[in-house]
Amino acid sequence: MNAALDVQGLTTRFATRGDAVTAVNDVSFTVQKGRILGLVGESGSGKSVTGFSIMGLIDAPGEVAAGKVMVDGQDLRALSDEDMRKMRGNRVAMVFQDPMMTLNPVLRVGDQMAMAVRVHRKMSKAAALKEAQRALETVGIPSPEERLRAYPHQLSGGMRQRVAIAMALLHRPSVIIADEATTALDVSIQGQILAEVRDLADQTGAAIVWITHDLGVVSSLADDICVMYAGRIVERGTAQQVIDHPRHPYTQGLLDSIPALHEPGKHLPQIPGSTPQLSRLPQGCPFRPRCPRATEICATVPPADTKDGQTVLCHHPLE
Amino acid sequence: MTDPILKIENVSKRFTRWPGMAERLVGKITGGGKPVTVHALSDVTLHVSQGEVLGIVGESGCGKSTLGRVVAGIYAPSDGSVTLKGDPIVREHGNRIDKLTTQVQMIHQDPFASLNPRMKVGETLAEGPRYHRIIPSGKVREGMRELLEKVGLEGAYADRLPHQFSGGQRQRVAIARALAMKPEVLVLDEAVASLDVSIQAQVLNLFMDLRRDLGLTALFISHDLSVVRHVCDRVAIMYLGRLVELAPADELYADPKHPYTAALFASVPTVGTGKRKFEAIKGEIPSPINPPPGCAFHPRCPLAGPRCRVEAPRLTGAGPARTVACHLNDGGVDTKAETAA
Known part of the structure; x- marks a missing residue:
């Protein structure tokens, strides 16, 4: 395997006054050299915490509880703090939303x-x-x-x-993680930077994880897409697969609510309700209360990722 | 078209920063220390009809928010006038203006910042109508419940504090607060920009429902071209404090006339186009303190000619209901001498 970044079973918890909150729940993905992975989700989906967990930037009361983060075949989580510090900004680098940070x-x-x-x-x-x-x-x-x-x-x-x-x-890093890096910029400037990011991936061979809430950005920039909801990756695939043929009802709902795809003035299809609080996740599938396809099984049994190439975390995926 | 209810006539707004005493003293020696003027709005004219939603689009620094604030009576224009049904909106002493400024209500981008965290939502909603005696005092509570229901919340939420609401719900409260004043005109300044897409769709649907039910007239200020297309009848594109193009939404999106509008459309990443090269606009937005001579867009414009560098284009007709400020539309980009020869 020549994956530049291989994340397996990453789980990050935050201790709160009540129970521990699992912000990132068994997240796995790989990014090959020169590829761009779009990590998409709404606020609170755990996409940024995933980025921070990869970088080893989770502080108490948070903790990376399980999983492997392999960069060029080396497990970052097995490194000492000192060795990790040598990796950061060197082999793995991060770009934040606000450059003044x-x-x-x-x-x-x-x-x-x-x-x-x-x-x-x-x-x-x-x-x-x-x-x-x-x-x-x-x-x-x-x-x-x-x-x-x-x-x-x-x-x-x-x-x-x-x-x-x-x-x-x-330092020509193997892995770059960009967290909402163009969100605060004007569209004309965002267009310039996205064009350059694409060239960078092609020329330097860096593996890029592009974290954003903007499906428009990932669909035009990324090679692969992972959609996150309530701390889990609920759908993954190539950008074309996910955008053209979404299989998870949540992905479908997100795409449907984009105004550009609808006739002006018409009611937009909307996902009812709002993103659940991680401390009060419903039993079974976390998306069930908002899902139009939910049945009895969704209320009790969490959908499983079979890890054999299945790409959707859902009992009733769309065809 | 019906007679416009809101008239923005030749409005300019300048902000001047006067140097402090230390700067003036240093300035005496170095020759600096002069006041710095930002031209936030230059000669903007817009008419809005009853029941129309006009989109104002542009990048940061183009003056779209300043325009919204001038219309809401928060800033007085440096030149020109804004009139609502013939009465000027200017904050002056006297009762008349109190009445007028309540007729334009603003909804801001961040519902976390625009609601008082220590006030119950019902109190927040009732404050304005009570002060201006818009609702008889015996009926305030009842009125607030009705308002909350109108924006898709439960009447019982009136006793809650803002932190008990999600972002989308807070924006609904902000909309209810604006409606509580029974305004003639709403100014929405990036009102859905901070919401997640699924929540944004809910709030946009609410806005379209309210618009239909109440016949709202609104200025919809946004940088998001797809949102503007969805809810607006006409769209004004601004660049560096000037209006560069004004057209009915469907015509504008089908056929942008101004090179800036076209470039803006080309740089928006959209779902469904697949992976592609971005046709980026080159360069950056110039400083409004020192705008370029001639057409403000010429340093970034792929079609600019010699005339654009010296002569600022005026808004001219480009169809029955549209205007554009570009020399391509009024005689070509070459200098007059060359065109004549």
């Missing part, structure tokens, strides 16, 4: 990028700055030499996000 506002772009280079590699600052400049070029930043001397506040939102992506690219 990544960038230090009081340091020049070049200085903080050079610092990020020299944490993992021994080299002179001048050489590190050259590396930084090259990374800025890859993400399509015009006149990168000047930008190195700029402070983050002197850049526009789109530029900042590009710098954050460039920082993630500094």
Whole structure:
């Protein structure tokens, strides 16, 4: 297997005053080199926590309770904190929604990028700055030499996000996890960045996990899609399969509620109710109370992932 | 078309930041320290008919929210006027304006920020109508229950606090609060942008129902082109404080005339088109402090010619009900001298 990222049975729990809440529940997926996986879900579905769990960024009261995270055949969860720190930003990197979470506002772009280079590699600052400049070029930043001397506040939102992506690219990581990385940007800027992300995957061979709530983005960007609901992956497949022939009623409902696919002014099909609280999940299938296809069995027996290529977590998948 | 109920005439809005004392002192030596002016709106004219939903679309910094706030009477326009049924909406002393500003109600993007967390939802809803004596005081409680039911919530929820509601429910409360004032015009500023898609569909359905039942007139401000197409009759596209295109929704989406509108459509990722290359608009939105000369879009426009760099295009007719501000539509992108020769 040459999967760059292989996640198996990942389970993350958060201790609350009541019972432990399982935010990520037995999540498994693989991403090959140069492929983009779209991880889609609504708020509270556990998609971001999955990203943080892969990066080893879950703090108390949370805990990764089970599972394996294999990057280039190495299990990240077996690493010591020190070794994990060496992996982070090096072999696996993350891009966040808000670039100001990544960038230090009081340091020049070049200085903080050079610092990020020299944490993992021994080299002179001048050489590190050259590396930084090259990374800025890859993400399509015009006149990168000047930008190195700029402070983050002197850049526009789109530029900042590009710098954050460039920082993630500094060490040519095997795996990049992007959590709603273009959500805060304008559509024209988002279009530019998505085009560059696609090129990056093709050219650098990085495996990219693109976490988002926007089905439009994943359907035009990703090779494969995993749909999450209440902490579980409920459907997976190639982007085309999932978008054109959704089999889980939840995926179907999500796609149906997109206004672009309907005649203007007509009532939109809607999923009734709202996402369940993880602390009060219904028995059986967590989607049952909102599902139009639910029957008796859904109320008691949780649908099982048979792990033999079945792609839908549902008792009554659509054909 | 019926007589417009809301008239926005040649409205401009400038925000000026005056330098502080330290800056002025430094400025004396360096020659800086001058006031900085942002042109948030430049010469915007829009008419909205009774019962019409007008979409305002643009990217951040295009002035769409400023326009909404001017219409709601929160900002006074620097130039031009906004009139509702002939009466100007300006916040001035005197009772008349109190009455007018209540007739335009605004619904904001974030229902977590727009509801008072310490006030029961029923109290939040009743505050405005009670103060302005829109509902007789004996009937307030009853009226609030009816309102909550109208937006798809239970009347008993009036005694709950905002934290007991989900995001979608809070947005319903925000809509109810706006309706409580029995407004003539609603201004929705990115009202569904922060909701999950499944919840967004619910709120959009509610808005379309209310619109049909109450004959609402509304400005629907959004960056989301597909949402705007779904609920709006006409759409205005804004760029850098100016109106660049105005057309009935179906015509605009079938055949965008302005290169910016076309580029905007091309860069939206949509479901169903399959994997594709994004036809990105190059460059960034220029600063409204120092907008480019001529057409504001020319540095990013693939079709720009010499005329675009010197002469700002005016809105001109491009069909029975549509206007566009582009030289492609008023004589070509070459300079006048060249066209004449």
